[in-house]
Amino acid sequence: MSxxxxxxxxxxxxxxxxxxxxxxxxxxxxMTGLKQRGLITDMGLPLEDAAKRVVGPDRMVHDGPFAxxxxxxxxxxxxxxxxxxxxxEIARGCPIYEHGGGVEIRPVASMTP
Numbered sequence: 001m002s003x004x005x006x007x008x009x010x011x012x013x014x015x016x017x018x019x020x021x022x023x024x025x026x027x028x029x030x031m032t033g034l035k036q037r038g039l040i041t042d043m044g045l046p047l048e049d050a051a052k053r054v055v056g057p058d059r060m061v062h063d064g065p066f067a068x069x070x071x072x073x074x075x076x077x078x079x080x081x082x083x084x085x086x087x088x089e090i091a092r093g094c095p096i097y098e099h100g101g102g103v104e105i106r107p108v109a110s111m112t113p
Contacts, residue, residue: 001080003041003108004087008074008094010101026095034079039090042078074101078108 013020034040049072053062081087084105091103 001082003078003080004084005076005078005106005108006044006087006091006094007076007104007106008096008101009072009104010074010096011072011099014099023095023099026098030093030095031077033093034077034090039079039081040077041080044075044077046075047073073104 013023015023031040031043035043051063054060055062079087079090081090084107087105091105094103096103
C-alpha cells in the first residue's frame with residue numbers, strides 16, 4: 001500500500017444554511033466511511049482562504065493565494081491505496097464534485113533513502 005494526499009480544490013460552501021448542512025453531512029459520511037475502512041492515515045485539516053507566500057531569492061512576502069477560485073486548496077487528507085488508480089476510485093466518492101470542486105491526488109514521497 002502507498003500513501004496519497006488528496007488536495008481538495010474548489011469554492012467555499014454555498015447555498016442556504018440547510019444546503020450547507022447537507023453538504024457537511026455528506027462529507028462526514030464519506031470521511032467516516034474511509035476511516036472505518038482503514039484508508040485514512042492522516043485526517044488532515046481544512047484550510048482558510050487567507051494566505052501569504054514567500055518567494056524568490058530575496059524571500060519576498062506576498063499576499064495570496066492568487067489562484068483562480070477553482071484552484072484554491074481548501075483542505076487535505078492522506079489515504080492509503082494500492083496504486084494511484086485505486087486512489088482515484090476512492091476520490092470519486094468525495095462530495096466536492098457536486099459544487100464544481102475537484103480532488104488532486106498526489107503520491108506521498110518516501111523520505112527514507
